[in-house]
Amino acid sequence: MAATPTSPSPPVLLWLRRELRLTDNPALRAALASGHPVLPVFVLDEESPGAWAPGGASRWWLHHSLAALAADLRRRGSRLVLRRGPYATVIPALVAETGAVAIHAGQPLEPWSRAALRGLAQSLPVRLHVHDTALLNAPATVRTQAGGAYGVFTPYARACLARGLPPPPAPAPDRLPAAPAIASDRLEDWRLLPRRPDWAGGLRASWTPGEAGAAARLAAFLDAGLDGYAARRDLPGIAGTSKLSPHLAWGEISPGAMWHEAAARGGAGLGVFVNELLWREFSAQLLWHNAELPSAPLRRDFAAMPWREDAPALAAWQRGQTGIPIVDAGMRELWHTGWMHNRVRMVAASFLVKHLMIPWQRGEAWFWDTLVDADLATNAASWQWVAGCGADAAPYFRIFNPVLQGAKFDADGAYVRRFVPELAALPARHIHAPWLAPPAALAAAGIRLGTDYPAPIIDLAAGRARALDAFHALPKSPA
DNA sequence: TTTTGAGTTGTTCGA
DNA sequence: GTCGAACAACTCAAA
Numbered sequence: 001m002a003a004t005p006t007s008p009s010p011p012v013l014l015w016l017r018r019e020l021r022l023t024d025n026p027a028l029r030a031a032l033a034s035g036h037p038v039l040p041v042f043v044l045d046e047e048s049p050g051a052w053a054p055g056g057a058s059r060w061w062l063h064h065s066l067a068a069l070a071a072d073l074r075r076r077g078s079r080l081v082l083r084r085g086p087y088a089t090v091i092p093a094l095v096a097e098t099g100a101v102a103i104h105a106g107q108p109l110e111p112w113s114r115a116a117l118r119g120l121a122q123s124l125p126v127r128l129h130v131h132d133t134a135l136l137n138a139p140a141t142v143r144t145q146a147g148g149a150y151g152v153f154t155p156y157a158r159a160c161l162a163r164g165l166p167p168p169p170a171p172a173p174d175r176l177p178a179a180p181a182i183a184s185d186r187l188e189d190w191r192l193l194p195r196r197p198d199w200a201g202g203l204r205a206s207w208t209p210g211e212a213g214a215a216a217r218l219a220a221f222l223d224a225g226l227d228g229y230a231a232r233r234d235l236p237g238i239a240g241t242s243k244l245s246p247h248l249a250w251g252e253i254s255p256g257a258m259w260h261e262a263a264a265r266g267g268a269g270l271g272v273f274v275n276e277l278l279w280r281e282f283s284a285q286l287l288w289h290n291a292e293l294p295s296a297p298l299r300r301d302f303a304a305m306p307w308r309e310d311a312p313a314l315a316a317w318q319r320g321q322t323g324i325p326i327v328d329a330g331m332r333e334l335w336h337t338g339w340m341h342n343r344v345r346m347v348a349a350s351f352l353v354k355h356l357m358i359p360w361q362r363g364e365a366w367f368w369d370t371l372v373d374a375d376l377a378t379n380a381a382s383w384q385w386v387a388g389c390g391a392d393a394a395p396y397f398r399i400f401n402p403v404l405q406g407a408k409f410d411a412d413g414a415y416v417r418r419f420v421p422e423l424a425a426l427p428a429r430h431i432h433a434p435w436l437a438p439p440a441a442l443a444a445a446g447i448r449l450g451t452d453y454p455a456p457i458i459d460l461a462a463g464r465a466r467a468l469d470a471f472h473a474l475p476k477s478p479a
Numbered sequence: 480t481t482t483t484g485a486g487t488t489g490t491t492c493g494a
Numbered sequence: 495g496t497c498g499a500a501c502a503a504c505t506c507a508a509a
Contacts, residue, residue: 144507152486152506234488279487346488385487397501398489405489464490468501486506494497 011037011098011179015091015105017113019133019251020069021211022076024169026131031104032173039098039179040073041081042066043090044190050112052294052376055369057338058249060200061209063192065250068210070187078176082185087116088123095126098182102126106133106251109284110376111291135281136166136255139288149289150282151391157278165263166256202336207246207372214247218258222265229269236330236341237414242273243339245373248280255280283381286391294380295361297389305389306470307359316457317352318366320420323454325432326406327351329419336419338372343409349386350400355463357470360387388471396471399464406432422453 014031020042022028031038044062046053054062070080083090094100107130108114121128132138137160142150150156194200208216221242232240247253255277262273287293297303316322320331330344340348352363360383367383368374384390410416413431417424423431425445430437435449435456442449449455 145509146507148507150507154486155507275487343488350489392486392506394488395486395502397491400488401490472502481509483509484507486504490501492498492500494499 008180009037010101011039013091013094013098013100013103014038014040015103016040016042016069016080017106017108018249019106020065021214021252021254022069022072022172023211023215024254024257025133025172026170027104027106027129027133028173029170030129030131032176034102034104036101037177037179038078039081039100039182040078040176041083041094042069043087044082044084045087045090045116047086048088048112048116050115052110052112052368055371055374056194057203057370057372058374059192060194060203060338061207061246061250061372063187063190064209065252066187068212072172072211073176076173076175077178079178079181080184081182082187082190084185084190087113088119091120092124094182095124098179100126103128105130107131107138109134109139109287111287133254134251135284136160136259136277137163137281139281139285142285149285151286153279153282153392156282156285157275160278160281161274166259168260169254169257203338203372206337206339209246209250209252211252214244214253217244217247218242218253218261222261226262226265226267226269226273229267230272233269233272234343234409236333236344237410237412237418241342242276245375246339246371249373249375280375280378282391283375283377286381287377293384294364294376297387298384298391299389299393301475302387302389304475306357306473308357310356310358313356313457314352314358314362316454317348317356317358317363321454322351322458323435323456324351324402324460325416325420325423325434326402326410329410329416332419334367334370338370340371341415343405344415345382346386347400347402347405349383351402353383353387354399354467355458355460357463357467360384360389397468399467401460401464403433403460420453422447 012031012034014028019025019027045051073080083094103126105128108117117130142156142159144150232238244253244258248255259274259277262270290298317331320328320335322328326344327348330340330348334340349363352358353360364379364383367379381390385393388394388396411428413428416431423434426434426437430441434442434447434453447453
């Protein structure tokens, strides 16, 4: 046989987006199974039509997650390629540049990403294989007996639980067959990290982005045991939640792996913990079936709601200067750490949309920018739920009283003290309503209301009454 | 097709 | 201080 120059075997592209992990990654496994060299790529797309570009906190997270992933790949003889631009131009260019014979990607859940992939599937000269990487159950596969999509959580969860445990997570490969080297952007050049000012100090102190950080977080959470989870997860002053949400948001860990490890440990809180995973999936399938979820109320009659645009009140809420301690503590926790305890999210969100009657989309946008766990589906579905216009929404009269919520879930005031230090010296019985504290108590704590800490920007009872009136005035039953 | 039971997370008021 | 009822009506999901 005549000697012919051997051309390098053409690669397959492993297109990673929100599955920044090597463990339990169906797209990676399929790419490896193809027998071709695997070229992992991440494309930062902030330009596709309708794109929700990552917010500030998410960009910080993404930078460190990509750095961790690149290191994990290097250790396995591979190299992560970074490119920036619209999927519709960057992906075809990568195919042409590398001679790739196929692409393996995760199934996107955001409407704009789905649209981009649909277009690519039509136009690419090679096959685009899409794998379910983000959810326990692909949205299209969970249907009511009538064939429709679920709009109520409990029956949705029942249907998911009937399927039982997902398959065990696949381990990360030891090595990836290297593809020919091509140019990559430098991560630093993407300028995902804040500078001038560098506001990320609290984030660095709170989080370890990346697959290893996710695994360590899960292990620490499960080491503490699931037994008290159902009650402890509601207390913002203690470490009672898993804090895995940002890792899940970027796919550094799979929900299936979380379920498996939690089930292996067992504990009375297991069911509640799995339900939290299913809430994430419920939101994802709501977005899957309602592309307008992030912008328009699911219940159309809410279009008539007399929302108030109130820039000063919105700014006070964003900065944690409303004069309502539990709200301000939550908003400051968010600002400093990129995360807010779930219970406090509900209270702070309810205060914005009910007491202040500011459109839920303003809160959604702020959370999108400041949360390290920002997820399009969860964020939109949760804000709509609080506002009362979402799926399975709270009854209109369910308006959180932030004073009662504080007294109930932060009884000793530890949470408020941590994030609103100017109130730290107030005794617990006054800390959630300093405007009701006797002047002597305020003086003893060194607090001048209106100077050291704001007076409430709204009378809680009046705000509640105004919201109830507005809900009553809504036209009944949508047209 | 009709019926039936149920629906994450709350607050207030009055007995 | 505690407890139960009221707060609307509607939609969903399954039998």
